[in-house]
Amino acid sequence: MPSTEIRPRQTLLNEMAGRHVAFREIIERFGMLLDRQAEAREELHVVNPAKCAYEEERFLGGEPLVAFVNPEEFGPALRQSASKLWPFLGLVFPPLHEALGTIGKRLDEDGDWLNLCLRAIVHGDEEALTQAAALAHVSPDFLFMALQTAYGPCITAHKEALLSLAPAELWRKPHCPVCGSAPDLATLECHSGQTDFLISKGGELWHxxxxxxxxxxxxxxxxxxxxxxxxKTLVRFSLPDSPREHIYACEKCRHYLPCLDLMESSDKVDLDLTALGLVHLDAVAQSKGYAPLSPAPWTALGLATPEAKAS
Known part of the structure; x- marks a missing residue:
């Protein structure tokens, strides 16, 4: 009988760590971070979507919903989230402790710098990110990772309010309709009402x-x-003992995205954990020279290993 409820997150993390011993430390550390992000999300105040200057034509043309929000609206939430997550991130990853403390203090004390960070993370302003990183004497990559860690709970807390503004079911862009971020996972799914043609062709693809x-x-x-x-230049590969877990990769741009086949599964899946549980596929893809599409932090840890093999 398939499960109708998602099992406790810690149980799932323990199973992932036991299944992929070589990546146990990554799964355990980032699993703790995901838990802390979920806690932070529950404590945040939600911005009133009535303040958004939403335009349906722009949205259907590919602009995510945050494009219609003044980034400064997220200022209090980002500060609150960072104050909870950055010290924890510094404990889990000690080499980052000092730099996180420095930017955390600046985020609290320097409103202009906060606004630069908001432009960078909410609207994807690369010039603002470069400028903010230079002022804080850190690399843009490090600052983006730190900001993304704190911003994730903020935008997740606002997701339902933002989605109420738009016909998001019509969205077919590769990036998220809410925040514009890249996906960290694809799934193959069979929903009720699908035609036999769709089922025979492998179902629907979701991000x-x-x-x-x-x-x-x-x-x-x-x-x-x-x-x-x-x-001919879109490839798929998997590990011999995990036929439902795939990597989709492109020979043209050399990016990849993990995929989980749920076509024959009725169990509920915690998608927020699934990408982390496929970290072994990240290792395989990176060993083949592909770069991650997702900005998930564990994909940037140099996962490629000479032992990684795939079919």
């Missing part, structure tokens, strides 16, 4: 957002990184 955890449908046979639709 899971790396930042706000939104779940949206995407088209099959298209690279979410570059839009390539040439099936």
């Amino acid at each position: 899971h957002c790396s930042a706000c955890s939104h779940h949206w449908r995407f088209v099959r046979l298209e690279c979410p990184g570059c839009g390539n639709q040439d099936h």
Whole structure:
């Protein structure tokens, strides 16, 4: 009998760590971080979506919902989230402790710097990110990782309010309709009402957002990184003992995305944990020279190993 409820998160993390011993430390550390992010999300105040200057034509043209929000609206939530998460991140990853303390103090005391960070993380302003990193004497990559860690709970807390503004079920873009982030996971799913044709072709492809955890449908046979639709340069591979776990990769842009096949599964799945549980596939893909599409922090840890093999 398939499960109708998602099992406790710690149970799932323990099973992941036991299954992938080589990646136990990564799964345990980032699992703790995901738990702390969930706690932070529950404590945040939600911005009133009535303040958004939403335009449906722009949204359907590909602009995510945060494009219609003044980034400064997220200032109090980002400060609150960072105050909870950055000290914890410094404890879990001691080499980051000093730098996180420095930027945490600046976030509290320097409103102009906070606004630069908000422009960078909410609206994807690369110039603002570069400028903020230079002022704080840290690398842009480090600052983006830290900001993303704190921003994830903020945008997730606002997700339902933002989605109430738009016909998000019509969205077929590769990036998230809520926050514009890249997916960290694809899933193959069979929903009730699908035609026999769709089922025979492998069902629907869905994306899971790396930042706000939104779940949206995407088209099959298209690279979410570059839009390539040439099936000859779109590849899929998996490990011999895990036929339902795949890597989708593009030979044109050399990006990859993990995928979990749920076509024959009726169990509820915690998608927020699934990408972390596929970290072994990240290792395989990186060993083949592909770069992660997702900005999830564990994908940037140099996971490629000479022992990683796939079919």
